[in-house]
Amino acid sequence: MTGGRERTEGAVDDRYKWVALSNTTLGVLIATIDSSIVIISLPAIFRGIGLDPLAPENIGYLLWMILGYLLVSAVLVVALGRLGDMFGRVRMYNMGFAVFACASLALSLDPFTGGAGALWLIGFRVVQAVGGSMLTANSAAILTDAFPARQRGMALGINQITALAGQFLGLLAGGLLAAIDWRAVFWVSVPIGVTGTVWSYRSLRETGSRKAGRIDWAGNITFTAGAGILLAAITYGIQPYGGRPTGWTNPWVLGGLGGGVLLLVTFCLVETRTAEPMFHLGLFRIRAFAAGNLAALLTAVARGGLQFMLIIWLQGIWLPLHGYDFESTPLWAGIFMLPLTVGFLIAGPLSGFLSDRYGARLFSTGGLLLVAAAFLGLLSLPVNFSYPAFAGLLLLSGLGQGMFSAPNTSAVMGSVPPGQRGVASGMRATFQNSGTALSIGLSFSLMVSGLAGSLPHALSSGLQARGVPAGTAADVAGLPPVSTLFATFLGKNPVGQLLGPSGVLDTLPVHSTQILTGKRFFPELVSGPFHHGLATVFGAATVMALVAALASVLRGRHDRAPAGPGSPAVFRTRTIPRIRTVRRSSGQSGKRPTRDGR
Helix, strand or coil: CHHHHHHHHHHHHHHHHHHHHHHHHHHHHHHHHHHHHHHHHHHHHHHHCCCCCCCHHHHHHHHHHHHHHHHHHHHHHHHHHHHHHHHCHHHHHHHHHHHHHHHHHHHHCCCCCHHHHHHHHHHHHHHHHHHHHHHHHHHHHHHHHHCCHHHHHHHHHHHHHHHHHHHHHHHHHHHHHHCCCCCHHHHCHHHHHHHHHHHHHHHCCCCCCCCCCCCCHHHHHHHHHHHHHHHHHHHHHCCCECCECCCCCCHHHHHHHHHHHHHHHHHHHHHHCCCCCCCCHHHHHCHHHHHHHHHHHHHHHHHHHHHHHHHHHHHHHHHHHCCCCHHHHHHHHHHHCHHHHHHHHHHHHHHHHHHHHHCHHHHHHHHHHHHHHHHHHHHHCCCCCCHHHHHHHHHHHHHHHHHHHHHHHHHHHHCCCHHHHHHHHHHHHHHHHHHHHHHHHHHHHHHHHHHHCCHHHHHHHHHHHCCCCHHHHHHHHCCCHHHHHHHHHCCCCHHHHHHHHHCHHHCCCHHHHHHHCCCCHHHHHHHHHHHHHHHHHHHHHHHHHHHHHHHHHCCCCECCCCCCCCCCCCCCCECCCCCEEEECCCCCEEEECCCCCC
């Protein structure tokens, strides 16, 4: 009887882990899809609420629509992971699904137009991000609890690669749904959110250890305020200020950067003096945890820059040169970037499965080297490239990112004690989300700096050659480069957008107007300056990928933390223990590793 009961319980547990994998994968998929779905659908959304996103007074709405979700995700995941350790990871995860579904419904029912409509969307995008953060902060910990170590890499690989693929699938879904109705961009999340909520409440259960404790209010406040102010300052640093193409000399931006860093330093000091901190700094003594998170942060920065630069490259230059209307380029950009997602989906689960047997370091490091090689390959392409070569490089980048992400996540989560997996999952997600948010500010700033030196002259001379008065051409050339970038990013005809307010297009001959607003004039005009900026961004991304690869090499070979009662709070990362012969009292000898690994 006892043996039969044990077999039955084992079968139930075996079924449960696959239920947990399916549900958490759905949760992170919808959360990450919604982090990017708005990017492609912004033109339809702003048309729907009757707002011009490129008007100077509306640029703030545009930036917060793009970045608000990412900023909240970056700030809250650690706190929500810590709350999962205290009150139950499944409980926090279930609540996240419910919050996400309710916020998605509210977004689709926006009753306002103009600025009020934009504020409604931004506000409920923040609420949606809180729900999404609950999902992403606890999903990896739930899977780590549910799966044995021999299958953990495979499970986390499927989960994490789905999350990465969701960021790019969101671009495709946004283009498809925006063509139907802008509200459909938010409708699609409602039935998925409701289904996921009911399913998770009925099927998931707490299988990990729960660590009772008190909420670290001082740590939560200083971290949330510091990270929020720092990332918000980076967001405003993208905007022009005082006649300069970017706002990095703005006193408010400088004050935000300094204040954010000061609050984060204060946070670190508070956490070292708190009995029950939200951010376990002692985990960074684990080499696998520290190296894996550093590599993940740098990879997220490089990946985010890749995503935005590819969108601008395709929408603003390549697709129009190949006959696509500017208005249709958001959808086709998502389609032409699919090889990147295919690479994720192929390499992620496979490398996660193999890393369970052979270790994470080989696959993570090799994947990052492939990512660096893909960046170098993209740098070598002409602006008007051959698509098969471009698709091959995107596939290579996707394979490399898939090879890195799954084994790296498994190594990071497997290196910490069971009672701290929730906060460890939140810390890991914080580095990844912060890297994505940082990448937007960094890549846009590098691109704008690259354009600022050559774009004004190219615009002025090119417009005058087509009959635009010198004064009007000079005014357009004097506009901040970020306006031109956003025009291509939003699927609008850039020349029509730039010359429209002056009315000069109505005074020019029809032939000249057709050339200026055609599909080739603007892409050919800016291809040179754009490639210069692109080289700057992809060059920086290559360096970050190589540094991340170095961090991955330094992680050690085997990073599993011991489990079970009495496990200490912090473990050193060890390489494979050396085996030595130990004489037993019976005169026999056996091989066993000593506690210190020698």
